[in-house]
Amino acid sequence: MSTVDLASSTRRVRIEINERAVEAEVEPRLLLADFIRERAGLRGTHLGCEHGVCGACTVQLDGEPVRSCLMLAVQADGRSVRTVESLGRGGLHPLQRAFIECHGVQCGFCTPGILMSIEPLVQEGRTLTREEIRHALSGNLCRCTGYQGIIAAVELALSWAHT
């Protein structure tokens, strides 16, 4: 039986992160989250569970929210990633402003993942009921806020998107 020594073989990947190309020689097992944090030096993407449940590590891959702890860096080769650092360059994004206004942040560890999960809905100008907002948030755990401020912030940001 042949075995593959995962640790010793490396591959070169090139991922566009926040419109900047990041190239590195990586082990195939390197998580996308670790690539973003350690190779690209972007520490706003957080790891809360590393098993795909908490959503803290959520980034956008070609515009779609994904869990960067469930993907390998090599799987993102040649693709484009957006992290929380891309939001509101030159002034806060409306979703970020809504979080401030509604006290949607406490410790802030879950926040970047929530922003990256919800931002496409704001961008699309979706109209959601509170129940739909709850469901949209259900892939992100927050242990501090009881979700009240977060739901209100999403509601507010969506309402701004319509005016």
Add this chain to the structure above:
Amino acid sequence: MTWTARLQGEAQPQAADEQPSLHLGPGRVIGRRIQRLEDPRLLTGQAPFVADVNLPGMVHAAIVRSPAAHGYLRTIDAAEALGSPGVQAVLTAKDLDELGVGEMPVHWLRPGQRNVSNPILATDKVYYVGQPVAVVVADDAYAAEDAAELVSLEIDPLPAMVNAEEALQPGATILHEEWETNLLAEHIASGGDVDRQFEHAEVVIAERFQIQRQAGMPIETRGAAATYDPLTGELTLWVSTQMPHLVKTDICQVCGWPGHKVRVIAPAVGGGFGVKEPPYPEEIVVCVLAKQLARPVKWVEDRREHFLASVQAREMTWDVELAADGNGRILGLRGRVIYDVGGHASAQGIGVPIVGTGMMLGPYDVQHMRVHILGAVTNKVPAGAYRGFGRPQATFVMERLVDELAARLNLDRAAVRQRNFIAPHAQPYRNALGHVYDGGDYGRTLDRALRQIGYDVFAARQAEARAQGRLLGIGFVTFVMEAGLGPSEQIVRGGHMTGTYETVLIRMDPSGKAVVYCGSSSQGQGHETTLAQVCADRLGLDPERDVVVVLGDTATTPYSPASAIGSRVGMVGGAATFLAADRIREKLVKLTAHLLEANVGDIEISEGLAYVQGSKDRALTIQEVATAACLGSNLPDGMLPGLEVSETFDPPVSTFPYATHAATVEIDPDTGGLTILRYVVVQDCGTMINPSVVEGQIAGGVAQGIGGALLEQLVYNSDGQPLTTSFMDYLLPTAVEIPDIEIVHLQTPAPDIPGGMKGLGEAGTVAPAAVLGNAVADALAPFGIRVTTLPLDPDRLWRAINRRGDGAS
């Protein structure tokens, strides 16, 4: 509109949301819903958490943990790990011993307590799965984890003891053989003559309650990063903790290092909830390694480790009886609680059931109780603090008993409570255990909550629903908790080996801006904002533009023995800030009077100005006065230059915030699934520094309480193997399970605390299990089910409904 604006409020703080931005001065900034100062850096991903600390040459630690729940540790073979790529070192207890590193102290001691310290790494025995045994250091975290798997442990297994009650039975497997028992410590909480009350009671409700193991489960796990400078001998540790100064104290004590060479920094911390209260072995280990290797060392716990090695909580079994007369007047409470300590004491010993039991009689005027508290070791993760600290369990037990009493006597549950409440005019009230409450109108919170939730019309709705086969229930609970831990003297006498005071240093420089230094740390509570508000309020400054708050760095902040625990920072830290700012203010006033040749009594400070009352043209800016103070010339006689004040506030008493929570629920008889229809909180936490922050604390606490009541449970099998080691097995509530939480405020300032804050952080968690327990019992009343065991998950409820009244629930 903010979410808080939708909430109903009476006694809303005077300074409302619509205030123009410049309206600053005493009484105008405290109470205001300002936005949090810490938010922008958190929202942009810029706030540094421990995992983000990266230093040149940094190496990474991985912990080798016991795979066995109980056994003799015979050998540790690290040869293969040491040969693995990138590995720098492997550390075991033997190495620590050779380096003269001692044991982790237990900070809460009871007379006769059997362990007062714990090994950092296992020596000859392991007591739970996950106990740290060895540490592997490598160039990166992946390599360290790979190598950790190559360390082989030889453990002679022993039978595991996973049930605290059985652990106290004769013949039980003994964990710590030198003790000859599994009893860590015990305490009898007693007052009055309870047995006499039972002799003439007309009703006795006897019940057994079981509360499951849960944990605070912050979304950021623990972590620590240390660096050592061999030239200066200085060590710096970044650590995800609630208590940076205590971590430093422990490092110095355990390693024998001098305090002035050790600096501990709590950077951004992603939630604490008690889990990050005690100092942990891993935090000591990275310091020792940083010094030994002369390289920065980092360790970040992964979630599985968090389930194996961070303190767990709440697990208790209660056998209690409540005595009452035929009118539902409660006469006394007695019984026993067995607390599952885990493999050895955590820093808190048996403090958790002591605190919980201490306020068990809560808002009721009952002078007789006796509860025997026993803490038993088991082969599980050590148990310690979790937001609420024993109160959620005690409240669940007491409030379920009160509902059962009402049911037994066929009396209205609200009426039974009102009949037993301490009357407002009986305050200050000394409870059966000697705690002196500082005021409270419990009946008013209950009335208000029942009005809010529509108690008067609920019975009709419930009957209608029942006729259609639907199960609706309502539950409500009024509680009072002790906050702030009381005076240092008192708590140290009670065996808690840290004081409870807080020192705040405020510095103003010639710019007229203030920096507030406080040794507490923040894990999301918004202390930067609230302490800035208190300081700004006293000094006529703008909290956003003119004040900076520095927290959690032992090198710059005053010593803080208790830090962010016990619902105390807003109250004790707030009071210290209040006093320090007032002293700066006093100096500014005196100096202004001197400079303007006016009477001290005529000077006012607000809106960034110091001026003669009634004539704002005779004014100086705070900046001008501060400049004069810092220049040091032209000062009044006897005044020293400078604007720097440090004040220590040691609370003269505990405070007693109180609340009523009420909820309505619907249970699906086909699935056992429970939906919370409405959840109402009527809270009096004294002065609110920032009502939006208060509401955030309440909502977060309630959500954790709901999780503990309905979903969360740490499970071990009979071999002591943990079965819940991921978020797939241990379910945290999501946005879908948590309903809108409606909050009504009452504000009675705490009479003995400068600023009037009563403390709040834990309050939200205290009632939900009891409220939902009562609501479920109400919904399932037709089935004759007694609700005595948590969590109230669909499986338990479905079985209860379908077996009809076997008490399974």
